[in-house]
Amino acid sequence: MSAGRPRLRPVGVVHSRFKEPADLPPPAFAPPRFFETSTGTIEVAPAFAAGLDGLEGFSHIIVLFHFHRAGAAKLRVTPPGEKRPRGVFATRSPHRPNPLGLSVLRLLGREHRTLRVSGLDLIDGTPVLDIKPYTSRDRKSHIRTGWLEKRRRPVR
């Protein structure tokens, strides 16, 4: 492995009722609490199942995934509903220099190598690259959210 250029491999896959990117409403336009009630599963490959031991005690998990359906990277993107382009690092757009996505999901339960989750905003077949426990250090109070604050709801 060369420094800074890790070679990645999926450790699992998302099962979701959203089959295509077009099935996912942009979070800005989704009804209130839409994603909170969206459930699905993450199936971890058998070779990595032992890595899940102890995760069941956590209420939330951080899922890192590959934006496998993203097109070419852009440095500026115009989020849905916005008129003005923003730097891609100031958005959660999939069109990133490195197509890595992050979602914080509620962990409803674990059955061996399958995690039942809610808050799911990912499409079916999304390759999962990593799963981390959500800890108190990830929870920040008194946040400012820049250009998102002019909107009713945050945007991916």
Place this chain on the structure above:
Amino acid sequence: MSAGRPRLRPVGVVHSRFKEPADLPPPAFAPPRFFETSTGTIEVAPAFAAGLDGLEGFSHIIVLFHFHRAGAAKLRVTPPGEKRPRGVFATRSPHRPNPLGLSVLRLLGREHRTLRVSGLDLIDGTPVLDIKPYTSRDRKSHIRTGWLEKRRRPVR
């Protein structure tokens, strides 16, 4: 790019007073608020600087980085101060199947392509793979943190 196996390249680098992994106290053993007061910078490569536009309005950022000094991946790890091994996905250990790390940092300011941050728990030279704005959807209330709850402080 093959699906699920993104090829990654650094978009920036961390400048930190922690020069070696051994300089970083395990969060479990760090003095209270140790990391909150730890400052440094993230220098984004010139080619990606335009991607930062709009980020300055956010109080916190999510940094995805390469655990470039991590050794071989393990499925079970014994966190510092713990006796019992845990599944690696239930920890923030660097020894992961995909050596991807995540830190939520406070953004103190931006000068062109340099971000001043606090909460820094990364070593000097860490390759940065992505920067995302921290939004209200990343902030969860009423969390349970499994095996970490028996400790005074969370663990990387």
